[in-house]
Amino acid sequence: MEKSINAIRFLGMDAINKANSGHPGIVLGAAPVIYSLYTKHMKHTPNESKWFNRDRFILAAGHGTGMLYPTLHLSGFELTIEDLKQFRQLNSLTPGHPEYRHTDGIDATSGPLGQGIPMAIGMAIAEKYLASYFNKDKFKVIDHFTYVICGDGDLQEGITQEGMSLAGHLGLEKLIVIYDSNDIQLDGPLSMANTENVKQKYEAMNWNYIRVEDANNVDELNSAIDLAKTTNKPSIIEVKSIIGYGSSKAGDSATHGAPLGKEETRRMRKELNFDYPEFTVPEDVYHDFYEKVVVRGDKELFEWESLHEAYKEKYPELARKLRKIMESNYNYNYDEILPKYEVGTSEASRVTGGNVISKLSEEIIELIGGSADLTKSTKAKGINGDFSMENPSGRNINFGVREHAMAAIVNGLTLHNLKAFSGGFFVFSDYMKPAVRMAALMQIPSIYVFTHDSVAVGEDGPTHEPVEQLSMFRTTPNLNVYRPGDANETAYSFRSALESETTPSVIVLSRQNMDVKVETTYDEFKKGAYVISDIEDFEGIIIASGSEVGLAIDTQKELLNDGIKVRVVSVPSFDVFNKQSDKYKESILPSSVTKRLAIEMGAPDLWYRYSNNVYGIKTFGVSAPGGQAIEHFGFTVENMVKEFKKIK
Incomplete structure (x- = not known):
């Protein structure tokens, strides 16, 4: 010895x-x-x-x-x-x-x-x-x-x-x-x-x-x-x-x-x-x-294998489910599981996210997670009650105000072949960054759900209003960041995150309602960016993510009243879009069309990859009702029309 x-x-x-x-x-x-x-x-x-x-x-x-x-x-x-x-x-x-x-x-x-x-x-x-x-x-x-x-x-x-x-x-x-x-x-x-x-x-x-x-x-x-x-x-x-x-x-x-x-x-x-x-x-x-x-x-392995063989004989359905988890074989019919939202639906994506998690959890027994004492706000909650000593089958974990540990615990759950998620306010993702980085480094598909994604948070003010966080995560290698623009894109974000095998996902959701303005498909969404509202003979492009996609579509309509035709491109995920072929990128953002405006209620820097003209936020937020905060920073149809018309 x-x-x-x-x-x-x-x-x-x-x-x-x-x-x-x-x-x-x-x-x-x-x-x-x-x-x-x-x-x-x-x-x-x-x-x-x-x-x-x-x-x-x-x-x-x-x-x-x-x-x-x-x-x-x-x-x-x-x-x-x-x-x-x-x-x-x-x-x-x-x-x-x-x-x-x-x-x-x-x-x-x-x-x-x-x-x-x-x-x-x-x-x-x-x-x-x-x-x-x-x-x-x-x-x-x-x-x-x-x-x-x-x-x-x-x-x-x-x-x-x-x-x-x-x-x-x-x-x-x-x-x-x-x-x-x-x-x-x-x-x-x-x-x-x-x-x-x-x-x-x-x-x-x-x-x-x-x-x-x-x-x-x-x-x-x-x-x-x-x-x-x-x-x-x-x-x-x-x-x-x-x-x-x-x-x-x-x-x-x-x-x-x-x-x-x-x-x-x-x-x-x-x-x-x-x-x-x-x-x-x-x-x-x-x-x-x-x-x-x-x-x-x-x-010990032989003894377990013998036990497992007998288990398969006596409990074949449970054994089938266990084998799926053991082999990370997660093939689900998401078209049947995920809710679909009709044009006209108006809902905060955090609410949609909570509903999607609940719906998915009914079918996916390995889906487990919870929020950092923010369940009522994030809506990110597991099912079957709270996980505890008395109820170890509960799939909702009350993490308490422990954001950093929550993110690392999610990584541990994921390393054990579960599909794990966390929930928190986006501004507090700063507390979680080292653990998110570890997931990206380990190539594991942890899921981090963040809500209250912009200055639209409103009254809580700049301490609770994220500005630079999107850039922080978008520049992290092997990390997919999703900022969906409506309820359907939100559902698609969770599908993409669950289908991922070697890349963690950050899903960034809104506090305020967003309208489903057009029909979309997962095949469009899964490429990271797509044309969400088009028009023949367009002379310009408005590019946006999240709640600003709806603003872009409304701006498109207003510009058309002035005889200006623009295409609207939704970019739910920079990371996914950047991996697409040059041919696909060119079909979405033709190089011949240089009159472009990118809009997002956050730091503008990364958007210059797609547009020479970016309307973003370069300061911290303000304390005011959400609508007033949005207006204060100029994210209105009237101002977007004005900004687009400035472009030569």
Whole structure:
């Protein structure tokens, strides 16, 4: 066992030294923790690394890949010694921080401190919901734990406190967080920034607290994890470790984020009785991992597969539904499910969005989510009651005013093959941006619903009126932003988001009513921009999104009274439209027609891609009734006609 733990340490040290980059402190200090998890506790196997009922693991302290990658290699996952030698190098399978979809055995991308624990909370919620839906007497087909290794930095982040508060409230007993507590941070002793009582803090959040005095005492560590598995609360295990254990700088912040060098590593090999050449692993270490990870894991997989086969015989319909989720096979007849809205319908898109979510939820059992204490305003609500200890089958999550954790929890739910959504005011998307970015980076189809999308919010004023947020999200790689212009476009936005496999979606909805002025189809919408109102021999184009599409159509009619013919183009999604062929783009926005006006109640900058003339908002909003605020900023037919006529 000690030799195996040292194999993790020194493979990590060798990789860091070769890269001349990395974090040796956590590798040396916490290697026993990850060894214990992988060889004794985690239900997993490299022979079926995506096994649906495996235990999940998130290295929230993502800088600790120097111990994670060696552990994956030794456990039989698809990482070779050559991969370890390419640690932190271009196009390697061993990037600086764990990357989902990139490296075998990674359940979530981590690195930005604070993101890992809330994602794990999402996974634990998913496990609890799916278990309540699918499990029957003697048939626990969904039954696994979610483990986390975190550090001081994770627990200092606000997002973590939001998430852990909610997890305690929800009683997520299959969530186990192991806290690598070494009393050191990058800048020096932890006491420079933290003097709180960890035990009292998390017990007050309804967590089970366990303390392990010595990370190198694997028996004590195993007993603590075994105890955590028996409680009816989420558990945090504080493991006292020594950063840089075994080095001459042990216990010093200097070991946190800089290589210790080959000479120091050679000295440590002798001191820790692991005197082997660089990147060399004794056969008995491989055998140890094979017996404790592969053999044990394959046995657990075989037992589950036998259980699953019997389950399919006894509960064929439930088994069919479960397989769809396990395989991410989400083929639905949206033409039948989604409501259709006739011309003349007048409804705020937030109201439409709420109705669409409810309608979809009746057919899609994997659709789950909720709002950040704004359900009455956003209308973004799951069905079957509130998810809770008493009602784990509820699909509405009361996130409370915890926007950042909400977004990361949605990512965890999505990583567990559910279709998850969040709801909040668009202006507060600033609180959620890091988690939305993580979804885009992981290529997972999380859905973020935002309402109250412009200065039309009105009386609440500039603190609640988004201006720059659309630009923030539209410039994020691999993120589809939808700002629908009426009820049908709103329904189409949700369909696009649900059909996405590798891209998250931001759906931006209005507080005020919007009219369905013309009939539209999903085939038009799904290309990101289309001609919503046309006329022969047009001499100009008005381009808009969201509530301004209706304004553009009304302006078109007024201009026609003056003998000016214009086409109106709706752009519900920049991101989708920009991916279309040049031929399609030219058919919508002919280059020969240069007289164009783009209008949107937000920052104008990105619209210059489509038009040299843009009418937007370059200041913060105002406190006034919504209609007055709109008029104050000039978004009226009269002013749009005036603006268009200015164009030469």
